[in-house]
Amino acid sequence: MSNFDTNASAVLATEERSNFVNPPSATWLRNMAPIASAAADNAGSAQTTDAAPGEPAPLSPVVASTPFAAPTDAPRTLSLHAGAVSGLAPSPATTHSDTALSGALVKTAPAAAAADRAICSFPHGLSFEGTAEFPCDISVNGSIKGSVILKEQSQLVISETGAIDGTIRARNVLVQGSVKGELDASGGTVAFGEAATCTGSIKYARMSMAEGAEVEATMKKVA
Amino acid sequence: MNNTVSIATASAPATVGAAMRMIKPASFADATTVVPKGAKLDGAMTADTDLALRFEGTFKGKVVLNEKGAIHVGEGAVIEVEALQADVIYIQGTVKGNVHARKSLEIGAGARIKGDIRYDEHFDVHNGARINGSINGPEGDAN
Numbered sequence: 001m002s003n004f005d006t007n008a009s010a011v012l013a014t015e016e017r018s019n020f021v022n023p024p025s026a027t028w029l030r031n032m033a034p035i036a037s038a039a040a041d042n043a044g045s046a047q048t049t050d051a052a053p054g055e056p057a058p059l060s061p062v063v064a065s066t067p068f069a070a071p072t073d074a075p076r077t078l079s080l081h082a083g084a085v086s087g088l089a090p091s092p093a094t095t096h097s098d099t100a101l102s103g104a105l106v107k108t109a110p111a112a113a114a115a116d117r118a119i120c121s122f123p124h125g126l127s128f129e130g131t132a133e134f135p136c137d138i139s140v141n142g143s144i145k146g147s148v149i150l151k152e153q154s155q156l157v158i159s160e161t162g163a164i165d166g167t168i169r170a171r172n173v174l175v176q177g178s179v180k181g182e183l184d185a186s187g188g189t190v191a192f193g194e195a196a197t198c199t200g201s202i203k204y205a206r207m208s209m210a211e212g213a214e215v216e217a218t219m220k221k222v223a
Numbered sequence: 224m225n226n227t228v229s230i231a232t233a234s235a236p237a238t239v240g241a242a243m244r245m246i247k248p249a250s251f252a253d254a255t256t257v258v259p260k261g262a263k264l265d266g267a268m269t270a271d272t273d274l275a276l277r278f279e280g281t282f283k284g285k286v287v288l289n290e291k292g293a294i295h296v297g298e299g300a301v302i303e304v305e306a307l308q309a310d311v312i313y314i315q316g317t318v319k320g321n322v323h324a325r326k327s328l329e330i331g332a333g334a335r336i337k338g339d340i341r342y343d344e345h346f347d348v349h350n351g352a353r354i355n356g357s358i359n360g361p362e363g364d365a366n
Contacts, residue, residue: 121257122257123257123274124272125270125271125272126268126270126274128264128267129268130264130267131263132266133262134261135261135262136261142270
Protein backbone atom coordinates (compact mmCIF):
# COMPACT_ATOMS: atom_id res chain seq x y z
CA MET A 1 0.00 0.00 0.00
CA SER A 2 2.99 2.28 0.21
CA ASN A 3 2.33 2.85 -3.44
CA PHE A 4 -0.48 5.06 -2.51
CA ASP A 5 1.59 7.25 -0.30
CA THR A 6 4.17 7.96 -2.91
CA ASN A 7 1.45 8.55 -5.38
CA ALA A 8 -0.27 11.01 -3.22
CA SER A 9 2.38 13.63 -3.62
CA ALA A 10 2.43 13.09 -7.31
CA VAL A 11 -1.25 13.58 -7.33
CA LEU A 12 -0.94 16.81 -5.54
CA ALA A 13 1.54 18.00 -8.04
CA THR A 14 -0.75 17.04 -10.84
CA GLU A 15 -3.54 18.76 -9.16
CA GLU A 16 -1.65 21.97 -8.72
CA ARG A 17 -0.87 22.05 -12.36
CA SER A 18 -4.25 21.11 -13.59
CA ASN A 19 -5.62 23.80 -11.43
CA PHE A 20 -4.25 26.42 -13.67
CA VAL A 21 -5.73 24.90 -16.72
CA ASN A 22 -9.00 23.87 -15.37
CA PRO A 23 -9.99 25.39 -12.09
CA PRO A 24 -13.35 23.75 -11.67
CA SER A 25 -12.34 20.23 -12.44
CA ALA A 26 -9.78 19.70 -9.78
CA THR A 27 -11.43 21.88 -7.28
CA TRP A 28 -14.19 20.06 -5.65
CA LEU A 29 -12.11 17.28 -4.36
CA ARG A 30 -9.36 19.65 -3.55
CA ASN A 31 -11.81 21.62 -1.53
CA MET A 32 -12.85 18.51 0.17
CA ALA A 33 -9.35 18.06 1.44
CA PRO A 34 -9.53 20.86 3.94
CA ILE A 35 -12.91 19.66 4.98
CA ALA A 36 -11.62 16.24 5.60
CA SER A 37 -8.64 17.49 7.46
CA ALA A 38 -10.65 19.98 9.39
CA ALA A 39 -11.58 17.29 11.80
CA ALA A 40 -9.94 19.69 14.15
CA ASP A 41 -13.42 21.03 14.53
CA ASN A 42 -12.38 24.56 14.34
CA ALA A 43 -14.79 26.41 12.19
CA GLY A 44 -15.54 29.87 13.28
CA SER A 45 -17.82 31.01 10.53
CA ALA A 46 -20.06 29.51 7.99
CA GLN A 47 -18.84 31.59 5.15
CA THR A 48 -17.33 29.79 2.28
CA THR A 49 -14.69 31.96 0.83
CA ASP A 50 -14.27 29.78 -2.12
CA ALA A 51 -17.81 29.17 -3.14
CA ALA A 52 -17.82 30.22 -6.73
CA PRO A 53 -14.73 28.47 -8.03
CA GLY A 54 -15.49 25.56 -5.77
CA GLU A 55 -18.43 24.59 -7.82
CA PRO A 56 -18.19 21.22 -9.36
CA ALA A 57 -17.21 20.34 -12.80
CA PRO A 58 -20.20 20.73 -15.08
CA LEU A 59 -19.13 24.28 -15.75
CA SER A 60 -16.04 23.28 -17.46
CA PRO A 61 -16.19 21.61 -20.80
CA VAL A 62 -12.89 23.20 -21.61
CA VAL A 63 -10.32 20.60 -20.96
CA ALA A 64 -9.87 16.92 -21.10
CA SER A 65 -11.75 15.84 -24.12
CA THR A 66 -9.83 12.62 -23.83
CA PRO A 67 -10.68 11.28 -20.45
CA PHE A 68 -8.40 8.33 -20.64
CA ALA A 69 -5.31 9.98 -21.96
CA ALA A 70 -3.83 10.28 -18.57
CA PRO A 71 -0.62 12.19 -18.15
CA THR A 72 2.32 9.88 -17.83
CA ASP A 73 2.91 10.83 -14.27
CA ALA A 74 -0.66 10.32 -13.32
CA PRO A 75 -0.84 7.99 -10.41
CA ARG A 76 -2.75 4.83 -10.65
CA THR A 77 -5.28 4.08 -8.09
CA LEU A 78 -7.69 1.31 -7.79
CA SER A 79 -10.63 3.55 -7.52
CA LEU A 80 -13.51 2.94 -9.77
CA HIS A 81 -14.90 5.72 -11.79
CA ALA A 82 -18.48 4.91 -12.35
CA GLY A 83 -19.13 7.74 -14.73
CA ALA A 84 -16.22 6.82 -16.91
CA VAL A 85 -17.07 3.18 -16.83
CA SER A 86 -20.53 3.69 -18.05
CA GLY A 87 -19.22 6.10 -20.63
CA LEU A 88 -21.85 8.55 -19.66
CA ALA A 89 -19.85 11.01 -17.68
CA PRO A 90 -21.81 14.20 -17.99
CA SER A 91 -18.79 16.36 -17.81
CA PRO A 92 -15.69 15.82 -19.85
CA ALA A 93 -13.84 17.56 -17.10
CA THR A 94 -13.87 14.30 -15.28
CA THR A 95 -10.39 13.38 -16.14
CA HIS A 96 -8.34 10.50 -15.16
CA SER A 97 -6.42 12.64 -12.78
CA ASP A 98 -9.62 13.62 -11.11
CA THR A 99 -10.38 10.05 -10.46
CA ALA A 100 -6.96 9.38 -9.17
CA LEU A 101 -7.18 12.46 -7.10
CA SER A 102 -10.22 11.28 -5.33
CA GLY A 103 -8.57 8.04 -4.51
CA ALA A 104 -5.53 9.72 -3.12
CA LEU A 105 -7.41 12.34 -1.19
CA VAL A 106 -9.63 9.79 0.26
CA LYS A 107 -6.60 8.01 1.50
CA THR A 108 -4.33 10.69 2.69
CA ALA A 109 -6.39 13.85 2.95
CA PRO A 110 -3.37 16.11 2.76
CA ALA A 111 -3.26 18.66 5.46
CA ALA A 112 -1.96 21.29 3.10
CA ALA A 113 -4.17 24.20 2.19
CA ALA A 114 -6.33 23.44 5.14
CA ALA A 115 -7.79 26.82 5.64
CA ASP A 116 -8.90 28.03 2.25
CA ARG A 117 -12.48 27.01 2.79
CA ALA A 118 -14.39 27.69 5.94
CA ILE A 119 -16.70 24.95 6.91
CA CYS A 120 -18.54 23.92 9.93
CA SER A 121 -18.35 20.55 11.49
CA PHE A 122 -20.19 18.14 13.59
CA PRO A 123 -17.75 16.89 16.20
CA HIS A 124 -16.94 13.37 17.22
CA GLY A 125 -18.88 12.32 20.28
CA LEU A 126 -21.93 14.31 19.39
CA SER A 127 -25.05 12.60 18.22
CA PHE A 128 -28.07 14.18 16.70
CA GLU A 129 -31.42 12.80 15.85
CA GLY A 130 -33.74 14.81 13.70
CA THR A 131 -33.57 16.93 10.62
CA ALA A 132 -30.71 19.21 9.78
CA GLU A 133 -30.35 21.79 7.06
CA PHE A 134 -27.02 23.41 6.47
CA PRO A 135 -26.20 26.36 4.27
CA CYS A 136 -22.55 25.50 4.14
CA ASP A 137 -20.10 22.70 3.73
CA ILE A 138 -20.02 20.40 6.65
CA SER A 139 -17.82 17.67 7.95
CA VAL A 140 -19.53 15.09 10.05
CA ASN A 141 -17.41 13.33 12.64
CA GLY A 142 -20.19 12.43 14.98
CA SER A 143 -23.36 10.54 14.32
CA ILE A 144 -26.58 11.76 12.85
CA LYS A 145 -29.86 9.97 12.54
CA GLY A 146 -32.46 11.54 10.38
CA SER A 147 -32.00 13.77 7.43
CA VAL A 148 -29.12 15.98 6.47
CA ILE A 149 -29.73 18.48 3.74
CA LEU A 150 -27.07 20.74 2.39
CA LYS A 151 -27.80 23.72 0.26
CA GLU A 152 -26.96 23.44 -3.35
CA GLN A 153 -23.30 23.15 -4.27
CA SER A 154 -22.32 22.36 -0.76
CA GLN A 155 -20.08 19.54 0.17
CA LEU A 156 -20.56 16.95 2.81
CA VAL A 157 -17.73 14.98 4.30
CA ILE A 158 -18.45 12.03 6.49
CA SER A 159 -15.21 11.26 8.23
CA GLU A 160 -14.10 7.88 9.47
CA THR A 161 -15.77 8.40 12.80
CA GLY A 162 -18.83 9.91 11.20
CA ALA A 163 -22.07 8.08 10.62
CA ILE A 164 -25.30 9.14 9.06
CA ASP A 165 -28.38 7.02 9.20
CA GLY A 166 -31.21 8.43 7.18
CA THR A 167 -31.45 10.75 4.26
CA ILE A 168 -28.65 12.79 2.82
CA ARG A 169 -28.99 15.42 0.19
CA ALA A 170 -25.93 17.28 -0.93
CA ARG A 171 -24.22 18.11 -4.16
CA ASN A 172 -20.95 16.47 -3.38
CA VAL A 173 -20.40 13.83 -0.79
CA LEU A 174 -17.22 12.26 0.44
CA VAL A 175 -17.82 9.23 2.57
CA GLN A 176 -15.09 7.84 4.74
CA GLY A 177 -17.32 6.65 7.50
CA SER A 178 -20.68 5.03 7.38
CA VAL A 179 -23.87 5.87 5.58
CA LYS A 180 -27.17 4.09 5.84
CA GLY A 181 -30.21 5.06 3.94
CA GLU A 182 -30.72 7.36 1.05
CA LEU A 183 -27.83 9.30 -0.35
CA ASP A 184 -28.93 11.81 -2.92
CA ALA A 185 -26.16 13.60 -4.71
CA SER A 186 -28.05 14.07 -7.93
CA GLY A 187 -25.91 15.97 -10.36
CA GLY A 188 -22.92 15.79 -8.09
CA THR A 189 -20.14 13.54 -7.05
CA VAL A 190 -20.05 10.76 -4.53
CA ALA A 191 -16.69 9.47 -3.35
CA PHE A 192 -16.14 6.54 -1.07
CA GLY A 193 -12.94 6.13 0.90
CA GLU A 194 -11.43 2.78 1.67
CA ALA A 195 -13.01 2.57 5.10
CA ALA A 196 -16.42 3.66 3.94
CA THR A 197 -19.48 1.57 4.42
CA CYS A 198 -22.75 2.33 2.78
CA THR A 199 -26.07 0.60 2.51
CA GLY A 200 -29.22 1.90 0.96
CA SER A 201 -29.63 3.85 -2.20
CA ILE A 202 -27.42 6.31 -3.95
CA LYS A 203 -28.15 8.89 -6.58
CA TYR A 204 -25.11 10.41 -8.21
CA ALA A 205 -23.73 11.84 -11.38
CA ARG A 206 -20.13 10.89 -10.84
CA MET A 207 -18.73 8.38 -8.47
CA SER A 208 -15.44 7.14 -7.21
CA MET A 209 -14.79 4.30 -4.89
CA ALA A 210 -11.59 3.30 -3.18
CA GLU A 211 -10.61 -0.31 -2.80
CA GLY A 212 -11.98 -1.59 0.45
CA ALA A 213 -15.10 0.49 0.49
CA GLU A 214 -18.11 -1.56 1.37
CA VAL A 215 -20.97 -0.30 -0.64
CA GLU A 216 -24.14 -2.24 -0.95
CA ALA A 217 -26.64 0.05 -2.46
CA THR A 218 -29.00 0.66 -5.25
CA MET A 219 -27.34 3.18 -7.48
CA LYS A 220 -28.91 5.48 -9.90
CA LYS A 221 -27.15 7.94 -12.08
CA VAL A 222 -28.92 11.25 -12.06
CA ALA A 223 -27.29 14.03 -13.98
CA MET B 224 -31.20 65.62 25.65
CA ASN B 225 -32.47 64.78 29.02
CA ASN B 226 -31.90 61.90 31.30
CA THR B 227 -34.87 59.86 30.24
CA VAL B 228 -33.40 59.51 26.82
CA SER B 229 -30.25 57.93 28.05
CA ILE B 230 -32.23 55.59 30.24
CA ALA B 231 -34.28 54.57 27.26
CA THR B 232 -31.23 53.76 25.22
CA ALA B 233 -29.75 51.81 28.04
CA SER B 234 -32.67 49.46 28.11
CA ALA B 235 -32.89 49.22 24.35
CA PRO B 236 -31.81 45.91 22.93
CA ALA B 237 -28.10 45.79 22.76
CA THR B 238 -26.82 44.05 19.71
CA VAL B 239 -23.25 44.39 20.74
CA GLY B 240 -21.44 41.14 21.19
CA ALA B 241 -20.17 41.94 24.59
CA ALA B 242 -17.49 39.51 25.58
CA MET B 243 -17.93 37.03 28.32
CA ARG B 244 -16.93 38.47 31.62
CA MET B 245 -17.47 35.56 33.93
CA ILE B 246 -17.02 32.46 31.87
CA LYS B 247 -13.44 31.92 30.92
CA PRO B 248 -12.76 32.16 27.20
CA ALA B 249 -10.94 28.85 27.49
CA SER B 250 -14.31 27.17 27.81
CA PHE B 251 -14.99 28.00 24.20
CA ALA B 252 -11.46 27.96 22.91
CA ASP B 253 -12.03 24.93 20.75
CA ALA B 254 -15.74 25.35 20.25
CA THR B 255 -17.32 23.83 17.20
CA THR B 256 -20.04 25.62 15.34
CA VAL B 257 -22.58 22.86 14.91
CA VAL B 258 -25.39 25.12 13.85
CA PRO B 259 -23.96 27.85 11.65
CA LYS B 260 -25.86 30.90 10.60
CA GLY B 261 -28.57 29.92 8.17
CA ALA B 262 -28.72 26.33 9.35
CA LYS B 263 -31.89 24.82 10.70
CA LEU B 264 -31.83 21.82 12.95
CA ASP B 265 -34.74 20.09 14.50
CA GLY B 266 -34.20 17.23 16.87
CA ALA B 267 -32.25 16.02 19.82
CA MET B 268 -28.55 16.58 20.24
CA THR B 269 -26.69 14.68 22.89
CA ALA B 270 -23.08 14.07 23.76
CA ASP B 271 -21.33 11.99 26.33
CA THR B 272 -17.94 13.50 25.77
CA ASP B 273 -16.77 16.93 26.79
CA LEU B 274 -17.59 19.22 23.90
CA ALA B 275 -17.88 22.93 23.32
CA LEU B 276 -20.65 23.76 20.89
CA ARG B 277 -21.64 27.00 19.28
CA PHE B 278 -25.06 27.76 17.87
CA GLU B 279 -25.51 30.57 15.39
CA GLY B 280 -28.58 29.42 13.51
CA THR B 281 -31.96 27.99 14.30
CA PHE B 282 -32.36 24.99 16.50
CA LYS B 283 -35.41 23.26 17.82
CA GLY B 284 -35.48 20.30 20.12
CA LYS B 285 -33.11 19.40 22.85
CA VAL B 286 -29.42 19.82 23.57
CA VAL B 287 -28.04 17.75 26.37
CA LEU B 288 -24.33 17.53 27.00
CA ASN B 289 -24.01 14.89 29.66
CA GLU B 290 -20.32 15.03 30.28
CA LYS B 291 -19.20 18.56 31.13
CA GLY B 292 -19.65 20.46 27.94
CA ALA B 293 -20.10 24.08 27.01
CA ILE B 294 -22.76 25.72 24.91
CA HIS B 295 -22.57 29.13 23.32
CA VAL B 296 -25.76 30.51 21.86
CA GLY B 297 -24.50 33.26 19.62
CA GLU B 298 -26.18 36.51 18.69
CA GLY B 299 -28.81 35.89 16.11
CA ALA B 300 -29.28 32.30 17.12
CA VAL B 301 -32.80 31.17 17.83
CA ILE B 302 -33.09 28.14 20.04
CA GLU B 303 -36.28 26.51 21.06
CA VAL B 304 -35.67 23.69 23.42
CA GLU B 305 -37.27 21.52 25.96
CA ALA B 306 -33.86 21.32 27.55
CA LEU B 307 -30.54 23.04 27.10
CA GLN B 308 -28.04 21.43 29.37
CA ALA B 309 -24.29 21.64 29.88
CA ASP B 310 -21.72 22.60 32.47
CA VAL B 311 -21.15 26.01 31.01
CA ILE B 312 -23.67 28.01 29.01
CA TYR B 313 -23.27 31.44 27.48
CA ILE B 314 -26.33 32.92 25.84
CA GLN B 315 -26.31 35.91 23.53
CA GLY B 316 -29.22 34.96 21.34
CA THR B 317 -32.82 33.96 21.79
CA VAL B 318 -33.69 30.93 23.84
CA LYS B 319 -37.13 29.58 24.49
CA GLY B 320 -37.21 26.74 26.93
CA ASN B 321 -35.49 25.46 29.97
CA VAL B 322 -31.85 26.11 30.54
CA HIS B 323 -29.73 24.24 33.01
CA ALA B 324 -26.09 25.06 33.55
CA ARG B 325 -24.39 22.66 35.90
CA LYS B 326 -21.65 25.18 36.55
CA SER B 327 -21.74 28.63 35.05
CA LEU B 328 -24.44 30.47 33.22
CA GLU B 329 -23.80 33.82 31.63
CA ILE B 330 -26.40 35.81 29.81
CA GLY B 331 -25.19 38.43 27.39
CA ALA B 332 -26.69 41.83 26.70
CA GLY B 333 -28.66 40.89 23.61
CA ALA B 334 -30.08 37.70 25.05
CA ARG B 335 -33.79 37.00 25.09
CA ILE B 336 -34.79 34.13 27.28
CA LYS B 337 -38.22 32.73 27.84
CA GLY B 338 -38.24 29.78 30.15
CA ASP B 339 -36.88 28.52 33.36
CA ILE B 340 -33.27 28.88 34.20
CA ARG B 341 -31.25 26.79 36.52
CA TYR B 342 -27.62 27.17 37.44
CA ASP B 343 -25.72 25.18 40.00
CA GLU B 344 -22.73 27.42 40.68
CA HIS B 345 -22.26 30.77 38.99
CA PHE B 346 -24.60 33.17 37.31
CA ASP B 347 -24.11 36.46 35.51
CA VAL B 348 -26.45 38.64 33.52
CA HIS B 349 -25.36 41.56 31.38
CA ASN B 350 -27.26 44.78 31.27
CA GLY B 351 -29.78 44.65 28.45
CA ALA B 352 -30.66 40.99 28.65
CA ARG B 353 -34.29 40.04 28.92
CA ILE B 354 -35.45 37.08 30.89
CA ASN B 355 -38.94 35.77 31.31
CA GLY B 356 -39.17 32.84 33.63
CA SER B 357 -37.92 31.61 36.90
CA ILE B 358 -34.32 31.53 37.95
CA ASN B 359 -33.11 28.90 40.32
CA GLY B 360 -29.66 28.79 41.80
CA PRO B 361 -28.00 26.71 44.46
CA GLU B 362 -29.59 26.94 47.84
CA GLY B 363 -27.89 27.96 51.04
CA ASP B 364 -24.75 29.94 51.63
CA ALA B 365 -22.34 27.52 50.07
CA ASN B 366 -19.94 28.65 47.34
